[in-house]
Amino acid sequence: MSNDERPLSPHLTIYRWPITMTLSILHRMTGVALAVGLIAFVFWLTAIAYESVSYELFTGIAESLLGQIALLGWLFSFFFHLCNGIRHLIWDTGRMFEKHQADLSAWAVLVAAVVMTIIYWVAI
């Protein structure tokens, strides 16, 4: 009893793209990026611990152009995931759920993450 004429509920494409959706996707993407970064974190620790793993190999990769891009990406991912994670924790208490509040906190998280990334990158 299929009926092709059935009305469809509006899907994502019908809406004006809200900033909160960008943040939601970014939270997951930065989370996965940081999971990959865990491999680099472990590589860094083993490079310090074992003579058989050359520390120069680690610094060589880290200081290459690709390594620098990756480090910058992970730094931004960390600050973004941190700030947006705190946003999620606040939501978990039932606060800041109004639409205008969610939009405002979205922009606050984005700005904070970018500013923290720049400050840390320049300071190091």
Add this chain to the structure above:
Amino acid sequence: MSLRSPLSRVLGSGSAKEGTDHWWLQRVTAIALVILGAWFLISLAGIESYSAPGMHAWVASPLNATMLLLTSFTLAWHSMIGVQVVIEDYVHGSAMKVASIILNKFVHVFLGLAAVLAILKIVLGGAA
């Protein structure tokens, strides 16, 4: 009519297998990582020498080693929980999904243990 209580019927099946443990542990590890992550980046920024002996000495200090152990353990745990949710959302097919989730756990336990062992080697193994 069953005499079993509604609670008794659901315990052990569906989401009641683990209840809210997964959700809750994601939050607890998140809170821990706010503190540990902030410590890591601030402490890392304060290191005088990023040479191999300089890094070795930094990790070898008892406070840093303790904080790094906590960070590695919590990071691997939080990452494992998070990636599992992504797998559950995007990997379809029962066999593929279960295999991916198990592989995810293996990889994260491996990474966590490797980090812990490296830190212990640095703390207990003397100079590099």
